[in-house]
Amino acid sequence: MTNPVTSPVASLQPASPLLEVRDLRKSYDQGRIEALRGVDLSIATGDFLAISGASGSGKSTLLQLLGGLDSPTSGQVLFNGALLGSSIDLDAYRSNSVGFIFQAFHLMPTLRAVENVQVPMLAVAGSPQSRVRKAEALLREMGLERRMNQYPNQLSAGERQRVAIARALANDPAILLADEPTGNLDSVNSARIMEMLTGIQAKRGMTLIVVTHENEIANAAARHIRIRDGQIERDNADRGRITQ
Amino acid sequence: MAIGAFVALVGFSNSFEHEWLRLYESSGTDLAVVQRTFFNTSVDESAGVKLRSLPAVAQASPMILNMMDLTPEVNALAYGWNADSYEFSSLNMKSGRHFRDGQPEVILGDLLASNLDKKVGDSIDIQGSRFTVVGIFHGGSALEAGAIILPLDELQQLSSLQGKVTAFHVRLRPVPAGESPEHYLQTAQAEIESALPGLRAIPAAERAGNNQLVLMAHAAAWGTSSIALLIGVFSIANTMAMSVFERTREIGILRALGWKRWRILMLIQMEAATLGFVGGLLGMALGWGALRVLAVLPQTASIVSASVPPLLLLEALGIAVLAGLLAGAIPAWRGSGLSPVEALRHD
Numbered sequence: 257m258t259n260p261v262t263s264p265v266a267s268l269q270p271a272s273p274l275l276e277v278r279d280l281r282k283s284y285d286q287g288r289i290e291a292l293r294g295v296d297l298s299i300a301t302g303d304f305l306a307i308s309g310a311s312g313s314g315k316s317t318l319l320q321l322l323g324g325l326d327s328p329t330s331g332q333v334l335f336n337g338a339l340l341g342s343s344i345d346l347d348a349y350r351s352n353s354v355g356f357i358f359q360a361f362h363l364m365p366t367l368r369a370v371e372n373v374q375v376p377m378l379a380v381a382g383s384p385q386s387r388v389r390k391a392e393a394l395l396r397e398m399g400l401e402r403r404m405n406q407y408p409n410q411l412s413a414g415e416r417q418r419v420a421i422a423r424a425l426a427n428d429p430a431i432l433l434a435d436e437p438t439g440n441l442d443s444v445n446s447a448r449i450m451e452m453l454t455g456i457q458a459k460r461g462m463t464l465i466v467v468t469h470e471n472e473i474a475n476a477a478a479r480h481i482r483i484r485d486g487q488i489e490r491d492n493a494d495r496g497r498i499t500q
Numbered sequence: 501m502a503i504g505a506f507v508a509l510v511g512f513s514n515s516f517e518h519e520w521l522r523l524y525e526s527s528g529t530d531l532a533v534v535q536r537t538f539f540n541t542s543v544d545e546s547a548g549v550k551l552r553s554l555p556a557v558a559q560a561s562p563m564i565l566n567m568m569d570l571t572p573e574v575n576a577l578a579y580g581w582n583a584d585s586y587e588f589s590s591l592n593m594k595s596g597r598h599f600r601d602g603q604p605e606v607i608l609g610d611l612l613a614s615n616l617d618k619k620v621g622d623s624i625d626i627q628g629s630r631f632t633v634v635g636i637f638h639g640g641s642a643l644e645a646g647a648i649i650l651p652l653d654e655l656q657q658l659s660s661l662q663g664k665v666t667a668f669h670v671r672l673r674p675v676p677a678g679e680s681p682e683h684y685l686q687t688a689q690a691e692i693e694s695a696l697p698g699l700r701a702i703p704a705a706e707r708a709g710n711n712q713l714v715l716m717a718h719a720a721a722w723g724t725s726s727i728a729l730l731i732g733v734f735s736i737a738n739t740m741a742m743s744v745f746e747r748t749r750e751i752g753i754l755r756a757l758g759w760k761r762w763r764i765l766m767l768i769q770m771e772a773a774t775l776g777f778v779g780g781l782l783g784m785a786l787g788w789g790a791l792r793v794l795a796v797l798p799q800t801a802s803i804v805s806a807s808v809p810p811l812l813l814l815e816a817l818g819i820a821v822l823a824g825l826l827a828g829a830i831p832a833w834r835g836s837g838l839s840p841v842e843a844l845r846h847d
Contacts, residue, residue, distance in 0.1 A: 380758075
C-alpha cells in the first residue's frame with residue numbers, strides 16, 4: 257500500500273487533488289473568535305496558489321492548517337485523499353510532505369547556514385555525510401556557496417530567506433508553503449525571492465502556496481484566492497466567480 | 501555544589517569506615533564484642549574474664565573509644581588500652597615507649613603529635629589532668645595516626661566509665677584443620693554470644709561498617725547530601741525551565757519542520773543530563789578538593805583520608821546525571837508539548 261505522506265509527486269493521479277479542504281473552521285478563545293468559517297478548497301499537484309486578504313482575514317490560519325501546523329476546530333484537510341491528523345500523522349506530514357518558508361525566516365541562530373538546512377533532515381533517516389552533501393547542494397542552488405558557514409546574523413535578510421528556502425526543500429516536499437515570504441525584504445530581494453520560488457515550483461513540479469498581501473505576487477500566481485472574514489471571497493479557479 | 505557536597509560528605513564517611521577496617525585489619529582483630537543495644541554502648545570490664553576462658557578466644561583486649569578536645573582547635577580519637585593489649589603489635593613506635601597502666605602517660609599518633617607540636621617528654625592536658633607523652637607511633641590507619649592512646653584505667657576515669665569498656669577486641673585461635681574460616685568465625689560468634697548474654701560478637705569487617713560513629717557519619721553524610729542534591733535538582737530545573745522558555749520559538753521551528761515531540765523531549769533531556777554531567781564533574785573536583793583540605797586540617801585529619809574511591813566518583817556522576825534528567829523532565833515535557841503555532845508566535 258502506498259504511503260500518502262511519502263508518495264513521490266510524479267506518482268500522483270492527476271484526477272485526484274493533492275490537497276482538499278472541506279468545510280474548514282478554526283476558532284479561538286472558546287469560539288469567540290472565528291478565524292476560518294467554512295472553507296472549501298481543492299489544490300492540484302503543481303499549482304501555484306496565492307492567498308491574499310487583509311490582516312486578520314484568516315489567510316495565515318488557512319496556511320497553518322494546510323501545513324499541519326495546527327488542527328482545525330472542525331472540517332477536514334485531506335492530503336492525497338488521506339485525512340491529516342487521523343490517517344496521516346501531522347509530524348510526519350510536516351517532515352516529509354511540506355516545506356515552510358516564514359516571513360521572519362525562523363532560522364536557528366546558533367547554527368550555520370549549512371547546519372540550518374540540515375535540521376529537517378535530522379527528522380528522517382539518512383547519513384550525516386549525505387545530509388551535508390544535500391545541504392551544500394541546496395545552498396549552491398540558492399547562490400549561497402560562499403555563505404554556507406555563516407551564522408544567520410552574519411547574513412543579509414535576502415540571504416537568510418534563501419537559506420530558509422533551501423531548508424524548506426531539504427526533504428523534497430510535495431508542497432511549499434510560504435507565509436509572507438517577502439514581508440521583511442526590500443523590493444530587489446522580494447523580486448529575487450519570488451523569482452526563485454516560481455523557478456523551483458516550475459522545475460520541481462511542486463505545489464506552491466504563498467500567503468501575501470502584495471498584489472504583484474498575488475497576480476503572478478496561476479491561481480489567486482482572496483480571503484475575507486474567514487471565508488473565500490474570490491477564487492480565480494472559479495473563473496472570477498465572486499462568492500458572498 | 502550539591503555533587504561537591506555529596507563527594508565530600510559521603511567520601512568523608514566512606515573513608516571513615518575504610519579507616520576503621522584498616523584499623524581492625526592491622527591489629528589482627530577478628531571479632532569485636534559489644535553491647536547489643538545502640539545507645540547503651542558500654543560493656544562491663546569483668547566480662548573479659550569469661551571471654552578469655554572460651555576455647556576459641558586467644559586474646560581479648562578491653563578498649564574504650566572516645567573523642568576528646570585536646571586544644572580548642574584540635575580534637576582527636578582517644579583510645580584506652582591496657583598496657584598488655586595485643587593491639588600494640590600493629591603500632592610502629594617512632595620514638596619513646598609504650599605507656600604503663602595506672603600512670604598519667606600517653607602515646608600520640610605521628611599526625612596528631614605533629615598537629616599538636618608535641619614530642620616525647622612533653623606534657624599534655626586532657627580535661628584538666630596532665631599527662632606525659634611517652635611515645636610517638638605510626639599507626640596502620642588514619643584513625644591511629646591522628647589518635648591519642650592512654651591507659652584504659654586513666655581514660656575510664658576521665659570518661660567517668662569506671663569498670664566499663666566500649667568493646668572487647670578479640671583475636672581467635674588459629675582455624676582448626678579441616679574447618680573453613682567462615683564457619684570457625686560463626687562458631688566463635690555463637691560461642692561468645694551464648695556465654696555472654698546481652699553482648700554481640702561482630703566480625704571486624706562488619707563492625708567497621710556498623711559502629712555507631714560510622715553509622716552516624718553515613719547518616720549525616722547522606723542526609724546532608726540529599727538536601728543539597730534536592731536543592732541542586734531545583735536549580736537545574738529552574739535553569740532548564742528558563743532555557744526552554746527562552747528557546748520557545750526555536751522549539752516551534754523544530755516542531756514546524758517535523759521534529760516529533762519525543763525528539764524535542766530527548767533534546768531537552770540531553771541538555772539537562774549534560775548540565776548534570778558537567779556539574780557532576782565540577783562537583784567531583786570540588787568535593788575531592790574539600791576532602792584534601794579536611795585530610796590536613798588538624799580538626800579532621802585523624803578521621804579523614806584524601807583518597808576518594810572510584811566507585812564513589814562513579815556514583816556521584818550517576819547521581820548528577822540522574823538529577824539532571826529528573827530536573828529536566830518537567831521543562832522537557834512542557835517544551836516538547838508546545839504547539840508549533842503557539843511556539844512560533846513566542847517573542
